[in-house]
Amino acid sequence: MFKDAFVTEKPPIKNRRPLTLRDVSEASGVSEMTVSRVLRNRGDVSQATRERVLEASKELGYVPNKIAGALASQRVNLVAVVIPSLSNMVFPEVLTGINEVLDETPLQPVVGVTNYDPEREQKVLYEMLSWRPSGVIIAGLEHSDAAKAMLKAAGIPVVEIMDTDGQAIDACVGISHRRAGRKMAQAILKAGYRNIGFLGTKMPLDHRARKRFEGFTEVLAKEGVEIADREFYEGGSALAKGREMTEVMLKRTPELDFLYYSNDMIGAGGLLYCLDQGISVPGQIGLAGFNGVELLDGLPRQLATMDACRVEIGRAAARIIADRTTEAGDSGGGERVELTPMIQPGDTLSRR
Amino acid sequence: MFKDAFVTEKPPIKNRRPLTLRDVSEASGVSEMTVSRVLRNRGDVSQATRERVLEASKELGYVPNKIAGALASQRVNLVAVVIPSLSNMVFPEVLTGINEVLDETPLQPVVGVTNYDPEREQKVLYEMLSWRPSGVIIAGLEHSDAAKAMLKAAGIPVVEIMDTDGQAIDACVGISHRRAGRKMAQAILKAGYRNIGFLGTKMPLDHRARKRFEGFTEVLAKEGVEIADREFYEGGSALAKGREMTEVMLKRTPELDFLYYSNDMIGAGGLLYCLDQGISVPGQIGLAGFNGVELLDGLPRQLATMDACRVEIGRAAARIIADRTTEAGDSGGGERVELTPMIQPGDTLSRR
DNA sequence: AAGAAACACTTTATCGCTAACATGTGTGCA
DNA sequence: TGCACACATGTTAGCGATAAAGTGTTTCTT
Known part of the structure; x- marks a missing residue:
């Protein structure tokens, strides 16, 4: 024709x-x-x-056509990465670590975002598993029962990241947020602060922030100290929120001599507020955040914080998946890597 | 048995x-x-x-098993999204817009990161296309010849985003960075500034920053004004770099009365530096950035900037893909959406 | 009441590739 | 010279789903 x-x-x-x-x-x-x-x-x-x-x-x-290829070979070179958010900077950094390691393997990450919503997490996970990935890296240890069941049933390596305080399904890489909270509390007490305020996100779903808070209060309690005031926020620009919350709290409870922020962004906001107001930091009031975000390097004063080992977490998690998919006898299972975050006292913690 | x-x-x-x-x-x-x-x-x-x-x-x-399903039905509900970076905050926001729209469709985004490297872009694209996605959203109009060829040959909707200054392969959603640069130059001149410094990234691969710069200098030239000093950086914490570069530049060229930053992060660093030094802003010196990042809300003073319409770009791009994959007669092709960024003068541009 | 149309299924034939085995060469070694 | 064996290719049979067409039942129609 x-x-x-x-x-x-x-x-x-x-x-x-x-x-x-x-x-x-x-x-x-x-x-x-x-x-x-x-x-x-x-x-x-x-x-x-x-x-x-x-x-x-x-x-x-x-x-x-990898679709056909994957079907025929029963091998899919994808690694599902399930994280709560991309706007937090924490997770892009974890992804960087994952990429670094997977780049040297045939594996490829595929990212799903849950917005801290367990239901959404379950849905995202279902979607991802339906592509039969070679492994899953998922943030947190708390998941819906259905999600846990899926992960167990999938028969592939599962690495839960960020957090080690709890029961992992399979492997697990992260830091102990409870311990991180405790450490920070110890450092603050040691520096002599006693009237401590806490500022953070509303925590029902941010389990890691919650655990830090629990560890924090636990140590204070042992020393007979109680959180003197607390304030929680949701949404909006973290930097601006940090400002506002700090203002509100200092007006409400002027006797505070330390503010512990559940993340560096609001901590930076608080720091800027204090400097604006001519409050002497850390003399009159001490400040600390959490995460060690790069951003802080540019602030007028270095906020005390604690590195959450984000890139390293990504690397370690990816390495576990890579090792298990490569090695013939798909060896291990249940690896547990607990990294140790270090306090970076910066300029806002020691009372000179 | x-x-x-x-x-x-x-x-x-x-x-x-x-x-x-x-x-x-x-x-x-x-x-x-x-x-x-x-x-x-x-x-x-x-x-x-x-x-x-x-x-x-x-x-x-x-x-x-979607692998089998996709092979049988010749339909894959994935949309490839290829972006240069996740650490820029610009792109996570674009992703947010994309997600918003795709959430209401059966389509699912899959993200690939190129690190501003054309070779890597090509590789990532190849990988993604081998999964036969229903569409591609890709940042920028500049791609390797091979990448362009692949996109043309793929026979699926392709939306190039962020930038409209150039020849699109198929559809295109973004702003004119050249025009954005021009507009900012006009506003600065109108406010009476004449000794203008430029601070930005090294631009060989950041085409959009380059175009903004070109538009900017073009308008200045028409008024007989030349950039009085310039400084470029690479890597590191943008906020800190903004600080450093500003210090360097002001020491080198004290007569400057305006600093134009190629992004808000370094602009914020500059602003903090100026405030630290007791330089009056915008009286003694005016400042402007680019992007309208939410972060700025928390700064002591609101930096002048220009919204790059990031979320809206994501939404529009996703909508194009969604419409074309849904509509029976896969109608269109070659859609072109040019959004108009508005100057947000903040507190650092008008000379009062 | 008979044919059409709607319903509730099942059967068959791919989709584009790869695993596993089959086939056909030239080479080395006894 | 002949047999093993590495090399270079081809053949066949799926992988796990879905599209399209096929088979009985009901349920309208008029």
Whole structure:
């Protein structure tokens, strides 16, 4: 038919059906299997045909169909990464660590965002698992029962990250937020502060912030100190919120001599507020945040904080997945990596 | 055999092969096809069987295999999103917009990060296209020839975002950075500033920053004004860099009366530096950034900036993809959406 | 009351690839 | 010379789903 001749001559960009291995095999005069071998660098293929195939493939602009490939080989080089948010900076940094390690493997991360919503987490997880990834990296140890069941049933490596205070499904990489809270409390008490205020996010769903808070109050309680005031926020620009909350709290409870913020962003806001108001830091009032975000480097004074080891968490988690998918006898299971965050006293903690 | 009996009785979490439609169909006594129909809510199924199937499916913990589904139906509900970075905050916001829109469709975004490296972009794109997504959203108009070829050949909707100054492959959503640079220059000149310094990233690969710079200098030139000093940075904490660069520049060129920063983060650093030094802003020196990041709300003074419409860009891009994949006659092609960024003069531009 | 149409399913044939095995060469070694 | 064996390819049979077409039942129609 004319039409066919046409199509063969110069595929009119539009109604051209997608290229397959067959097209490449015909163009290079070998079997589809050989083309497949060349494209995957697997098995014995002579240099001559290899070149011929590669050329034909490039010529046509062929892009392999991984869907078909994955189905046939029962192997998917994807790693599902499920995190609560991208606007927190914490998680992009974790992703950086994951990328770093996976870049040297055939594995590829796929990110899903839950917005701190367990229901959404479950949905996202279901979606991701339906692509049959080689592994899952998921933030937190708290998940819906259904989500836990899915993870257990998936039969793939699962690494829960960020937090080690709790029962992991399989492997686990993170820091103990409870301990982090305790450490900070100790440091603050040691510096001599006694009237301590806490400022943070509303915590029903931010389990890690909650655990830090619990560890924090636990140590204070042992010394007979109670949180003198507290304030919680939700949404909005964290920096601005930090400002506002600090103002509110200092007006309400002027005798405070220390403010512990559940993250560096609101802490930075508080710091800026104090400096604005001419409040002497850390003399009159001490401040500390949590996370060690890079941002802080540019502030007029260095906020005391605690590094959450974000990049390292990402790296370690990715390494576990990579090792387990590579190693023949899919060895391990249940790895547990607890990193130790260090206090960075900055300029706002020691009372000189 | 004993072993089989065992496996049937109580699948010992380990050597259990993954569940398939067949397992569900056997468990509920209908054909695989019927199960498939139920799970996808498609076609006629009686209420009775529907329930039976759903129960069996939940009971077993079945998760459909989208790989197989996609291959069979030749439909993949993924949208590839290719962006240069996640640590810039600009892109997470774009993603937010994309998510917002796609959440109401069956489509799902998959993110790839290029680190501003064209070669990496090409690789990431290749990877993504090999999953045969329903569409591509990609940042920028500048791509390697091979990347452009792939995009053209893919036969799917392609939306290039962020930038409208140039030739799009297919659709395009963004702002004109050249115009944004021009507008800012006009506003600065109008406010009476004449000794203007520019601070930004090293630009070989950040085409949008480059275009803003070009637009900016173009307008200045028309008025016979030349950039009095300039400074570029790379890597590190943007806030800290803003501080440092500002210090360096003001020491080198004390007669400057305005500093234009290529992004808000370094602008904020500069602002903090000026306030620290007791330099009167905007009296003695005016400042402006670019992007309208939320962060700025918390600063002691509101930095002049220009909203880059990030969330809206994400929304519009996603809408184009969604519309084209839904609509029967896959209508359009070549949509072009140019958004208009507005100057937010804040407290650092008008000379009172 | 007979044919059409709606319903509730099942059967069959792919989708594009890869695993596993089959086939056909040339080489080395006894 | 012949047999093993590495190499270079081809063949066949799925992977787990869905589209499309097929098979019985009901339920309208008029």
